[in-house]
Structures are given as C-alpha cells and as structure tokens.
Amino acid sequence: MKKTSILIALLAASALVTAQVKDPVKTTFQSSREWRPTIDNRADAVMIYGTGGNPSDKSKRIPFEERVKTWQNKGYITHFMTGIAWGEYQDYFTGKWDGKMHLDEGQVDIKGDTIWHGHMVPYIVPTDNYLKYIKEMHVKRVIDAGIDAIFMEEPEFWARAGYSESFKHEWKKYYGFEWRPQHESPENTYLANKLKYWLYFNALNEVFTYAKAYGKSKGMDVKCYVPTHSLINYSQWMIVSPEASLASLPVVDGYIAQVWTGTSREPNYFNGVVKERVFETAFLEYGSMESMTAPTGRKMFFLTDPIEDWPRDWVDYKKNYQATFTAQLLYPNIADYEVMPWPERIYEGLYKTSMNSDTKAKIPKDYATQMQVMINTLNQMPKSKNQVSGSSGISILLANSLMFQRFPTHAGYDDPQLANFYGLALPFLKRGVPVKTVHIENLSFKEALTDTKVLLMSYANMKPLSPEAHQHLADWVKSGGVLIYSGTDLDPFQTVQEWWNTKGNHYSSPADHLFEKMNIEGVAKEGRYNYGQGSVHILRTDPKDYVLKQNNTQQLLAVVKDLYETKAKGGKLQFKNNFFLTRGVYDLVAVLDESVDAKPYQIKGNLIDLFDPKLPIYTSRDIQVGEQCFFLNLDRIQDKQKPQVLAAASRIYDEKIDAHHYSFIAKSPIQTTHISRILLPQKPKSILVNQQEVFAELNWDQKTKTYLLGFENDPQGVAVAIKW
Template identity: 65%
Template structure:
C-alpha cells in the first residue's frame, strides 16, 4: 500500500521528537573525505579505494547480472567501503513511474516540454521531469524508503535541473495555476512571463528537494538513523551559462540539506566565454570561478561541500585532451584551501573501461593508457591526504563579485534585443581581474545576512544587468556593509527589459524603475544616479554606467574598469592590486601552481626545492620546476615534511593500508584497481638494502626500483591489485 499523508505527518513528528541518543553520532562514522559514484557492483577494475562508494540508482540492473540494488550495495560493503546512495531528482531510471507501473497511471506528460511541443529527454523513456507532488510521493516511497531500509544513511539527489527553454507542458501549466493563482502565460511572449516561468521552475525543485529530504530524515529517525542529505549540482556559473534553472544557493538554508557536491569538470569548464573580444575555452579560469561560486555559496552556512573532478568527460574526445583539462580543473579545485572533501571521480566504469580516441586526428580508440591511469591515481591518492589550510592563494585578497540565483532567469528566450552572450555580464566582472592574477571571490546575495559572507571583502563588484535581487532585504545588509567601510562598485546601464518585470521593487509600496534605485536609496543617494563616486558612512560607492559585458566583448575594453578597481582597492587598503600571471598556494607539503595565459607577462613560473611532480606518471624528483603560461602543476615538496626520519609513502598510485614501522624496516599493504600500474616514492632514513613485493597469493612480484640519494626516496613500480600487494623495505 502507498504511504498515506497521515503516515508522513507521523514521521515528521518522529523527526522532531525522537531522542538524540538514537542518532549515529558523526564522530563515530568512518572517514568520509573522498567518494566516488557508480551504478556498478564491485569489480576489480574499478576499485578506486576512496572512502565511500556512492551507489547510483535503485533500479535492478540486468546488465549487472540481474543484481538488485541491495546486492550492489553489499558488494561494495564486502570490500570495506562505506556506502551512500545517489539518484537524479530531475531525471532518472523511473520508468515504473512514467509507464504507470507504480500507481497505474501514465505520467509521461510530466516531462519538460519546449515551445515546439518536444519533450526534453535525458534517455530512453527518461524525460527531464516537472516535479509534481505525485512524483515527489513516488520518490519518497519507491526510492528513498528502499534506500534507508537498505541501511544507507547518506542520500544524494543530484542535478535539480529545469531547462530554460522548457515550460510548455500541461504539467507545468497546472503547477503555474496552483502557484500563481492565474492561468499559465507563455514565456516567449514577454520578459515578465519568462521571469515568472523561471521563478516557478526554481520553486518546483526547491519544493521537491525540501519534501524528499524532510521525509528522508524523518523516516530515518523512525528507524534510529541519522540520515544525511546532499545535493550534487553544477555551479551557478554553469547553470546560468547553459540556460538551466535550479534552486542552488537557497537550498543551503534548508535544515534538511547537509551539503553539496560541486559538479565541476572539463565538460562544464570548457564552455567558451569572451575575453579581449575572443570567444574560446578557458578551462582553468572557468573552473576556478565555478568552484568558487560553490565554495562561497556554502561557506557561511557551514554545510559540507565535496569538490568533484572527472578524468574524462561526457563527450568523447582523445586522451591527451582529457589529461590537459583534468589537470586544469584539478588544480583549480585545490586553490580553495578550506575545502578538503572530494568526489575523486564519477563513473569509474567508463573511465577505466571506456574506449576513447588515441589522438585528436584519429578514429582509433583505446582504453585508458597506463601512463594516464597511473597519473590519475597518484592525483586522487593525494586527495586522500590533502589538508585544510589557513594559507591564502597568492594575490590581492578581498575582491568580491556579487551573484544571485536569478542569474539563471534572464538567459532564454531573448526579449527586446537583450543579449548576454556566453554570460558575458558575469565574466566581464571576473576575467579582467582573474586574468591579471587577482583571485576574485564570488559572493552570493542570498547569503549577505550571514556576517561571514562579507567580512573579508574589501571591494564588492556587482551588476543588475544580468540578474535581479529576489528579496529587498539584501540591500539593507549591503548598505550596512558599505556604511561600515566597504567599497561597492555598481556597473550597469539598467536598461534591459527585465528591469521592468513586476517584482518587489515596483509593486506594493515600492515604485522604483530599477532594483538598483532601491539599493541607492538605502545608501542615502538620490536617484537616478549618474556615474561617479559617492560616500556613505565610512565606505564608498562607485557607479559605472556600463554593462559588464562591454569589458570583454572587445579587445582593450577592460582597461578603465581594471584601473577603477585598482584605484578603489588602493583607497580601501592602502595598496594597489598586485598584477601577475600566476596563482600559487601551499597546502601542507603540496605546492599548487597555475600560470595564466592572455596576460601581458608571459614569463614562466619557476619553483625550486626538493619536489615530486605529481602530474608526471614517473613521479620524478626535481630541484627546479618550470610552469609555462596556460599550464598547471601539483608538486609534493619534500622540504615541507615535518619529520623526514620517519619512513612514509609520499606519492603513490595506490592507497596504503596497515603500515608497520620498525627500527630498520617499513612494511605496508597497497590496493588499487586491476590492470593499472602503481608507482610510488617512499621516504626513508637511509638507502634501501632489501625490497620485497608480494601479491595476495604470497608470490613475489616483478618490481622496478631505484634509489635517489639526494631526496632519500625509494622509487617502486609494479602492477596494482585490489586484493592487495604487500611491500616491505629494509635499510
């Protein structure tokens, strides 16, 4: 029988009243620093040895030998993994819902539909969903309940996505009438209709996640479990650029949301943008802004955040392309030192067993080359040890760029000639500074009520050319920040057609022509406001009457903007911006470096020391590393090891277990996927005298070894095995 509303209410009461003694205490849980997601059962070729295996989908897969969801989960538990669960909230293998198997009713009419009447499909019989209350009930009963009954206490509902071009289905029209109280209006007919349509799309997935997660926590409580709920989601930057609407920042304030996975990878970060009038891919810079928008969205709320990278991407390309862009996104994520939880990869099956081109100009395909799988595993094993750090990425601190969820609302369709090519009104505020070596930070207007949001911001850049404030209360917090000494830069012509949509700034007691007029009034300034500089309390307001896209759509058009920010930064801090062509950060023994191109300075960055290159599958010891413009580096700095007399593995393409240290020996077990090659550097007090590498059958394995006297490291190379390889060295 279906769970009734009465039972749902009972579960909410249980959630509120159940004793804390029933909770599984967070400190008693296994380590959950690194995770990966897979729809497969355990296989030796995908045993990547992260802390958590996130098992995807409750569907019983025929391609997995007919295994049930519960059997797939158990296969990972049997190998020592903590198991979590993930599925889509906007799409998924929910054919039993759409074809009527669940409740006897056909629900394919609940797909997202374009103006042309086409359903937007994610796969066969898998439409992108208009999340009705009936679908939410299905998710609770058919998915979430089953997952919790399987003993899983962490649920990830990913990608709450509503395409901007959709909004024409009968299901959406019904939701419109219920939400607004009047009949549906086609979004292509006016800017206001578009704005209303996107606000509804935003609300529908906010509602869906709120109800699903509230149920999950309540049902978990009824079974004595503390269920945690996470949202894997693309960044606000990417969703805005790809013309998708999602709740994003608003979810962080929900008590039922415990955190996010920042889904940033080559596929999102290679989306072209404009700078110096040129439209092209800028993977590192875009990834840096994407990760930054996720970090700033969650930091003030204290929610847990995982950063994701992917060694390949959704679209088929060649292995050299994957490698180059993986390094760029991987470096970008590491430049956020207060994030140290990672999804090390999605879909290991397609990474290790998929076939991709051997080169850009060849149709020949092969599985992942050994050199790349080795490098990748060195990188993801570094994530298992990547520390949090109070260090700051190099460059002038305190430049913020304001964002709002409504960045997603003006992207499609076009009205009255409004254009924002490739989200240039956002990138026009960020790239002129980022490309000059200034580590700009994004700030979410939804979070300005949290004191932590603006406490380190000295100059805040904002525009309402591409977004609008969804609540007027934000302006009060911004005004107080300026009054206390902050510097606010407002850059917009305020001429776009979305300034005139009916919303809080021009309804009720408000009669402002643009939302910025309300902000300026809060700042004690008369409107309309011309370009210029104004004082408010201890702070400054600088108004530029340019849409930010003007700074990037033509070469040389950003000089005045950068000069203005530099001058304001000097007034605020007493020193000008530090312009350079690189970003560097030290996290424990790790050195993270990126050198940007399209900069007046084309000088390579050089680092000296006792360094291991973790982007090189040979993990060589270097005394000098040169990084050219457009390149990145991840280095292990042996000079930063606290106690070099203690034997330790400092770089490896396998995960180390069961270490045993004696006076003259060091032994351990390593595990990693089958059909991959392990390389490792072991720091030792003296030159190694004896090496034994034994497989799980007790047989000696073929091993390549060498000794580096300067670094006092032993290099080993041998074949990996998820069953474990025993290594012992003596000196």
C-alpha cells in the same frame, strides 16, 4: 557528588565525545555497478547510483541491495545517489507504479517536444505525485537497505521548457492565475523561471524531510546532500535550479560541486575572443560553490572527472583534468572530494587515442597511474589557512536569478556566453587576482562579506529576489566596504513586476532602491559617492562590454585599483600572470595565458612532480604559460626519519614500522600500474613485493632518501616489505 555536578560532568563528557566524532568520509565516488576489481579505486565511500541504475549505463545490473553488499564486502561505506530531475523511473512514466501514464510530466519546449535525458527518461516537472513516488519507491527502499546518506543530484529545469500541461497546472497552483507563455514577455520569462526554481526547491525539501523522518523512525540519522552544477554553469547552459537557496533548508546537510571538464570547457568571452578557458572557468565555478555554502558550515565535496560525458580523446581529457584538478585544490578551505564519477566509464570505456585518430582504446596505463597518484593525494589533502597568491579581497556578487534571464532573449538584449558575469571576473582573474564570488542569498550571514574589501556587482544579468539584501549591502558599505556597481539598468528584465515596482514601491530598477539605501536619490549618475565610512562607485556600462570588446577594461581596472588601494586599504593591487598556493607538503601553480606577460613561473625546492606518472624529482621547474603543476615539496616533510609513502598510485593500508623495517599493503584497480616514491631513513638492503625481491640500486635517490617503486596493482592488495 551532587546530582547537578554529575549532570554537568556527563554533559561535558558527551560534548567531548561529540566533538571527537569524525566524519569518516573524505573521499567518495559514484557508480551504478556492483563492485568489480577493475573499478576498485579505494575512496572512503561509494555512492551507489539508482535503485535501477544509471540511465546511460545499458549493461545488465544486479538488484540494488546486492550491489550495496558487493561494495560493503570490500570495506566501503555505502551511500545512495539518484537524480531528482531524471532517472530510471520508467515504472512511474509507463503506469506500472500507480496504473496511470505520466509521460505528460516531462519538461516540454515551445515546439511541444519533450526534453529527454535518455530513452524513456524525460526531464521532469516535479509534481506532488512524482515526489510521492520518489519517496515510496526509492528513498524508503534505500533506507530499508541500511543506507544513511542520500545524494539527490541535479535539480534541473531547462529554461527553454515550461510548455507542458503539468507545468501549466503548477503555474496556476503557485501564482493563482492562468499560465502565460514565457516567450511573450520578459515578465512571463521571469515568472516561469522563478516557478521552476521553486519547484525543485520544494522537491528537495519534500524528499529530504521524508528521508530524515523515515530514517528517524528506524533509529537512523539520515544525511541528505545535493550534487549540483555551479550557478555559473547552470546559468551559462540555460538551466534553472535552486542553488544557494537550498542553504536555507535545515534538511540539506551538504553538497557536491559538480565541476569538471564538461562544464568548464564552455567557451566565454575575454578581450573580444570567445574560446574555452578551462582552468579559469573551473576556478570560478569552484569558487561560486564554495561561497554558496561557506557561511552555512555545510559539507562540500569538490568533484573532478578524469574524462567527461562527451566523447573526445585521451590527450584532451588529461590536459583538462589537470586544469580542473589544480583549480579545485586552489580552494584551501575545502578538503572533501568526489574523486571521480563512473569509474566503470573511466577504466573500462573506449576513447580515441588522439584527436586525429579513429583508434579507440581503454585508458592509457601512464594516464591511469597519474590519475591514481592524484586521487590518492586527496585522501590526505589538508585544509590550509594559506591563501592563493595575489591581491585578496575582490569579490563579485551573484544571485540565483542569474538563471532567470538567459532564455529567451527579449527586446534584442543579449548576454552572450554569460558575458555580464565574465566581464567582471576575467579582467581580474586573467591578471592574477584570485577573485571570489558572494551570493546575495547569503548576505544575512555576517560571514558572507567578511573577507571582501571591494564588491563588484551588476543587475544587468540578475535581479534581487527580496529587498532585504540591499540593507545588508548598505550596512556593509557604511561600515567601510567599497561597492562598485556596473550597469546601464536598461535590460528588459528591469521592469518585470517585482517587489521594487509593486506594493507601494515605484523604482524604475532595483539598483535605485539599493542606491537610495545609501542616500543616493533618483536615477544615480556615473561617479563616486561616499556613504558612512565606505564608498560606492557607479559605472554606467554593462559588464559584458568589458569582454565582448577588445582592450575595453581600462576604466574598470582603474576604478577598482584606485578604490582598492585608497579606500579599501587593500595594499597595492598586484597584477601578474600566475597563481601559487601551498597546502601542507603540496605546492600548486597555474600560469595564465592572455595575461600581463608570457613569463614562465619558476619554482625551486626538492619537488616530486605529481602530474608525471614517473614521479620524478626536480630542484627547479619553469612552468610555462597555460600550464598547471602539482608538486609534493620534500623540504616541508616534518619527520624525515619516519619511513612513509609520499606519493602512490595505490591507497596504502596496514603500515608497520620498527627500527629497520617498514611494510604496507597497496590496493588499487587491477590492470593498472603502481608507482610510489617512498621516504626511508637510509638506503634499503631489501625490498620485497609479494615476497619477491625487487630492490634496484638505480631507483634509490640518495639526496632525498627516496625509493621509486613500481609493480602491477591488485585490489586484493600487494604486500611490500622494506629492510635497511
């Protein structure tokens, strides 16, 4: 064999091996504690939090390296997570690290008050010295401990901050001129927030570049991830973060979408009413995170939390957990999950038993069982080519600068509760249209607009950071896309000193530059314009008016419906009050309130209700307005003769099958109750749990050939042996 042929064969074999290497982590969680039997939820990996732990966890902690070993000894893949904008870094602030006090590097508001995350834990202005500390004292240490995946969470700079001496120093270094108070003008606000955005972009680039280089020096391939809230949430909470721009960094391997009840319950306006809309907000938040990374191919974990940071009651937690859990599963291209943060808080914390009670208790047994059934479905949740029911192809354009205009307000122009975004999203989402989002920073990727037929946008609440995006939009319209622009272009940020009005450009607003690209000269009037094979329709209304006022969406709906059906050739624009998705054997349903009607959604089949800790089987269910449901559809199981655990409040290990016998080991946290529904070829004669006979005739369902099995969980494992 010739050397060339041998080389080609070796390369081909190498490529095959590489293609077959599977990322072993599909599910993960974060904990600042050592392993304990009460928090052993059996995800694939654990992100051990902080070399010094989590600032909100005041319990005594064992050293980081020992914490790592306790989880590794139980079979977990161990990763590392810490905050990039805050953390247990008192040795830095008090001068223990380098002999200098650094409390002046905290983020400071206009009153001169430091913004704190916890006791002696300020939100940080990421100076060069601070980044040096993070690298040397934290990143190096965890890589030396053998950790090859680092999660730097929540790069957050508060919009109300920007008054510290450290920030003023960074301003002068970045802009080359003296600091300007952000409250004095829209331009100062824009410049301040643009700097905040860049500081954490640079911080992550610096830290991750170091992590990869140091890991490589030790023969390790270190992966780097950013757990971050969605652009929608940060904008609504008035926080600045690099978000989609991180996709341009080769040192970023992926993200965690930090979406949960706490973010999704932030009220928004619709039809003149401001209130919590947890499912809808979560759906949009997860969507913005998916679209942020979809064109890049980076890994994305979706997070849900069975409780939340704010102390409430178990009834409230359960209701909203189901809403956010359903919302995350309605994105069939994402199948990696952070199943929970802080299991020590979830399993061991005390919370009110109901809204009107002062009695506090640990997680109710039935809720713990239900939650564990839900998180164990995630270990086998498949990606799917199926789409959520409804008219597809309507997207809303987002930009990172959505975070720049939130605080303070200027010239009396307000955007309450991010109404200019929700004004484009909720009129369609509430009518059963699964709207998506597109990030302007990703328009250079050809995949960014592949599935979009009609793109809605406004510059009332954001601005383009570069002119290149407009050429991409114009090219897309020319090739047949439909663009609907809604905005008066009268907000005070239109005139900040930016690329559209400097260096030879004299546009009164960035939209004028965009329209000129499509042969629409001057200040465009409301109306429809053709460009190439596509169309542009301009509405001279700021989108917030569609939701701040009652019954004020008729014009927007009519324009979108007409263009969707006639120009975009999207078929009939369907309005309904529900969403439905099939993923493998799973069915997901959400029925919306404030919609076109109040009819329940009926689903039929042999269905295991995965939101019910008793795992009942239904042949028909009517899902009411405001409810979400999650089912396992027995009719879609491919091999009904194969014994298998279909749903369980434990993770299943060591399955063994022969002609008349099926056995496995079930593991889950202690002090919780197991429930499982097991498919068998025929009615069992014997079921042994830890060698004790437990078979009960009434737990056998002959029609579906499933057995309902319950016992108390044990993280060391419960042995189940079934004979028929």
